[in-house]
Amino acid sequence: MSKKTSVKAAFEQSRSSHFDPYKINNSDKDIQVKVIPGDTGQSSVTEAWLEDKAILKNHAGPLDWLTIGSNQSLRGKYLELYTAVTDLPGQPDKTSFDFRIRGGVSPYKYYAEKTVTTQGASVLYKISIFFTIH
Template sequence: MATKTNLNTLYLVNDSTKKVSLEITVGEEGQTALLTVRLGRKIILENHSGNLSNLEIGKSNELNGKVLKITATITDTSRKTNVTFLNIKMSGGVLARSYPLYKTVENEGDSANYYAVIEFYKP
């Protein structure tokens, strides 16, 4: 299986006051993860364990030009598979978007590092 552990993309926002949210789903059953989320230099969430549900990033009209950075380390503790994955879902901007990232580690107990940079852009 191919590997995709890095993301560098734009997320479109507009002039609305709608809340932009982040949701992250991590790995298969039995996999563990640590997540850190930053908006610019501000740490929004640090060393969060497991999945992340609907973390509010800010209002659409306030995010243009700002950069969201996500770092994650997923450890394969599942006996079923060595595939790790991270699915990043953004909502509240122009469109909801999902960004799947994945890597197959060589051995059970190995870790995979993920890094995402999402720049908010108002066209």
């Protein structure tokens, strides 16, 4: 179920919102997520909800392998992660969102990017993940 999205494909689709299932197993192994938001010098904030419960609030910058639960505990749950990226004057105009999961059946990666045309503009990225054994 999980898929790896190539940079080229992401550039072509250029969507700020996405949904994917992520295949897990019945083990106690941790599931971790990582977010690399924006280009160098841009400002970003990430927040995440697991089944409507906030698990990450007001996180600035990259998110480095946050454990969100075990394979078993996440079955049938939705993760909703939002990242706001703001372009700063003098910095690259391209904003991006690099999201990864590990710990399940196989690693997952999703990448999207959007180029802003105005100084100080923001892009809001959202990814929803459904944890499944099927």
